[in-house]
Amino acid sequence: MSESAIHFSISFKEPQAHYAEIEMLIPHVESDHIDLKMPVWTPGSYLVREYSRHIEHLYATSANGKLACEKTSKNTWRVAAGKNAGPIHVFYRIYGFEVSVRTNFIDADHAFISPAATFLYIDGLSHQPCQVTVHLPEQWASISTGLPKLPTASNTYYADNFDTLFDSPLEIGNQDIWHFEAAGVQHEFAMVGGGSYNKQQLTSDLVKIIEQETAIWGENPNSNYVFITHNYNAGSGGLEHLNSTVLAASRNAYKIDAAYKNFLSLAAHEYFHLWNVKRLRPKALGPFNYDAENYTAGLWIMEGFTAYYDNLIIRRCGFYSVKEYLNALANEFNLVYNRAGHRVQSAAQASFDTWIKQYRPDENSINSSISYYNKGAMLAVALDTHIIARTQGKLRLDDVLREAYNTFYKKEGRGFEEDEFRRLAERVTGVDLGEIFDAAHNTVELDYNRFFREVGFELIDLNQDSQELSLGIRIVEQDGRLFIKNVERSSGAWDAGLNVNDELIAINGNRLDSAGKELDFALAQGQYEDIVDLLIARDGRIRTIHTPLRYCRKQLWSIQPRIDATEQQKERGRIWLSVVES
Template sequence: MNPSIHFTLSFSEPQAHYVEVEMHIKSFTSLDYLDLKMPVWAPGSYLIREYPKNVERFSASSTEGKELKTYKTSKNTWRVTHNGDDIIVKYAVYAFENSVRTSHIDHSHAFLSPVGIFMFVNEHLHLPCDISVHMPSHWNKISTGLEPGKDLHTYHADNFDILYDSPLEIGNQDTWSFEVDGVPHEFAMVGIADYDREQISRDVSKIIAEENRIWGSNPNQHYTFITHNYQSAHGGLEHLNSTVLAASRYTYSQPNTYKGYLSLVAHEYFHLWNVKRLRPKALGPFDYEQENYTTGLWIMEGFTAYYDNLIVRRCGFYEEREYLQQLAIDFNTVYNRPGYELQSAAMSSFDTWIKQYRPDENSHNTSISYYNKGAMLAVALDLKIIAETQGERRLDDVIKAAYEQFYLIENRGFEEDEFRLLAEQVSGVDLQEIFQAAHSLEELDYNKYFNAVGYRLIDHNANQHTPTLGIKIVHSDSKTIIKQVDRNSGAWKGGLNVEDELIAINGHRIDPQNKAFDYILAQAKVGDTVSILIARDGLVHTLEIPVLLSDKKAFSIEVIPDADTRATELGKIWLSL
């Protein structure tokens, strides 16, 4: 008889944020012990999150009720002695963290991120498993990408990779369905929010149809959108045939924020091809116990970050001006972080495990995001291909061909050089300088690409001579506190620190409205020195801080008024609806 695993989930104390898990393990008769493991990170969110820290009351017994000896051998491994009998393992998981990648349980619902709930038998990730959910009487719905089982509230996964990629929302969420290109889609709205079902269905259907067109086919039999509505939130995490989104409950009533929500939908849905199937070799099969390193996240997340707003534009939700404003944000975000001179897009990808999800007060000085920089590189690739093929090819053709070659035909991950060679083969364009730029600190001349299609990237601060100290401040409990110091700024050179309290500047008391601070800087010239009184760790100091020229950028992307006809035509192809 083949080994099998069945999980039963119960919620006797949802108000205390617990789920009780019973794991029935059958037919592992040849082993003296079993090692049960829990993942320590979630695919798509590249940080060791230590999910096992929430496990408690672990015990094991035979099906006849005989208690079995258990002990831990590592932070995420529980060893169960075994005499050939079937085993029943029981444990509870505390879940009270609101995010798209962590579980949250309260009286109203349970959102379960599977990597932090379900254990696997060591070296047996390939095994199928079944899940039964025993809901509290006041809950009535389950939304998940898992396949339904034979009985009510039961589900099946062909292996643990699928289980770990299939979150569950359990409670009283508002659900409805619609179909796009023959594939049913379920929407599950969690929490109070003022939204229009018909509008969301209509608008999201346009996005799905456009993405299906780009990729050529949809790999799913069904798809589930789970949205958690909070007072203030924005984010998402992709899964194989579902996504979990976080949004403000006020998002849907304002055009700008609603378009941002549609962009989030476009981003996470795009991932069902780009990342979940088309992927670097390092991103699957996964090692759930340690970091999985790749320099290719600038392609996976960066390309997706480029396409999300572009798809919203193609669907007609963004006017051209609005789309260009969104694209310019990526350039402003990267070039207003001193870290762009120290970290490439590829290294940002590789170091995501220690930098992207663990920012500190100095992160902007040492790092960039592969989302923003990857989007910049993606637009360069798209525009170069459009320009040099006279509009016959574009980045769409590259990613579709890569999906077909590496996933549909060869069913494997790719190396970056393979991706570049395929891109050049499909487009007929030499793309090496852009791919090399992803691994370099040398910046591309992006206007070379924008100008070729009738647009230009303009820094409106280029001719400004704005004096600055290079700090960001916040006001808290009548105190003015430094929260950021820019590399090589006057504050940096003069010794101001994050968490210093600003008391006075040139003898003027700092006030919560920044009147004195703004007045002194307005009078100062580049090269002057200002005297700043601070409190640091309870001691008062006076520091002389040089006033330097601000290097902050203010980019916009605009039409070139006198662009030649051909460039203008190519620009229309780029931003066509």
């Protein structure tokens, strides 16, 4: 390692109180002062999280004693160093007690360290190499991280720069660790919090997933990879990193078939990001500005395509039957089309606005936004099936991704613009894909059945002929009382003026019980556009809202084989959904 490397030491004097102590050693300073900064967000999770709010008691010293240190912005500390200063030591504590895959969590049992929420960097010098030494409390025995270990020092790891450091979380404690090889790469699995998992089965299934994904991309760019899984009573979610991932799962769900397959899909999703996001990426996603938002309209490609492939990989491995896979894919359509927001926000807009919407849902989000995960998966299946059909099964979306990876990442070493990605896709396949790419930028829906029919399937709304009535509200029960949680745009409740947080007391003069049975009865006995009288309490005041009944607009999509599909279409469908031998 370079002598200019910045060295961090992390220790845990009071883990039970959720604190870690950080020492930052800066070997040499060439200016009168340095600005130390903490990222406000972490790569892969597009929200400004203000990590610096958890720093306490920051001070700096040199051989001459304590140095003047002034906080100049929410995440910046200016240290008066003096030119050609010798080593400078910076000390601070961090608090971590938020359960997520993107934030620090420290307690008596273990510590999960998110580097962007932990380590300071010198403004303008994020390219510097760095080292991290972990001082293990006597009750902890293990460290799991994608960072390579420094052979000359105990429990010390290094990174070539801060981009790598910030993308390499650490799990510290007594996690259950095992190792395996897949696609020529050494893998470590670290389980935290116990669970009903079967190591042998899980390893065998992960090997299949890893080898399927490596085959798509043509190579596995890592020499090692680490899965860190936090098991909770109820948990979900994941976050990708350069050569590791952090997953959250329910500890007792591994023996439940559907839940276990969902976990495999999550692992497939985050591992797919090893290529798609971490290497193949839009220009905005690296090098990063850790001070502010990094905007791109292309997350529908990065996250949406990955959301399409995660379940498709599970099908290719043979873990999903065709029916199970099609049900999982149809759910993407249900999640989009059952939000009125799909008429308001496009996939590209959802991508760009992720910083203010995706991670900050509110009571009106269903009416104003969609997820670029779900909508991107819909667009991806349109691309995949269309390419398969137009090339008679010789090419598919896999071939586009592999060429994009080779071109933009390997050959040119840069991120791409969306129009470049589109042109490459059309060059590789010889297929006009403009309609699908354009659909990502507007709210006019594609006729997805045009693409499904090409491979022998059709998308059907099983509720299309339903005469079920609805107010257009979602209610929740709290302490035996019913409250409105959401109001659907253009529903009867919306037009009548019912509000979120209104307490429902009675309907048509009948008191509502906590199960809402009288409400169900009124809906079952009513007619379209009947007016019902809802007695509500709003901010402690009683009023009656006259509300029309409308047809329920909930859609239930299913993807089914077409009875009249031609043999050619059926063959394309077999190519699309085939199990692939690894």
